[in-house]
Amino acid sequence: MxxxxxxxxxxxxxxxxxxxxxxxxxxxxxxEPEKIEGWKMLDEATYSIQYPSDWEANKTGQMGTTFGLFSPIESESDDFRENVNLLVQDLSGRDFDLDSYVDFSEKQIKEMLGVLSLTENKRLKNSNGDYQKFVYKADQMKYHLVFEQYCWVINDRAYVLTFTSEEDQYKRYQKVGEKILNSFVLK
Missing domain, CATH: 1.20.5 (Single alpha-helices involved in coiled-coils or other helix-helix interfaces)
Structure with missing residues (x-):
């Protein structure tokens, strides 16, 4: 027994x-990111992201970003390049979770950008965990822009991944922009 x-x-x-x-x-x-056929991968110690082979990666840290991915220039009159960038913020000692960071971000977006409209604001989940998705319109200088933004708060860090497009080009670039955003993997 x-x-x-x-x-x-x-x-x-x-x-x-x-x-x-x-x-x-x-x-x-x-x-593990599923490799997208014909795309390049930016594979770093803490993240990876994929992007079309005709886009350009820039890791110089412009405007405090970790990287920028830029669409090709289409003509001599094309003076705005649709792009995806990552901003990582250290939140140590600030007691932020995703909810409080979203509240803070909404206020900051409205104050700094003079948002014309917030068309989407919802909580989602992917392999990186819970994140907030924002879609909003704002004017910067002469540009009418649409921003699609994903925010995560993990281990005292905020990861803010943003796709930016001219408003009149948004529908044309939305599918590829979202495909890039959705290829982002935190390690």
């Missing part, structure tokens, strides 16, 4: 260990 109980307990522990290993393997697989 004792032997049967020991065998049952050992089998239960082994089963739990296998289930845990399978869950960990599945979680890691979710974090």
């Amino acid at each position: 004792k032997t049967n109980l020991i065998v049952i307990l050992l089998l239960a522990f082994a089963s739990c260990a296998q289930t845990s290993e399978k869950k960990e393997a599945a979680a890691e697989k979710m974090k």
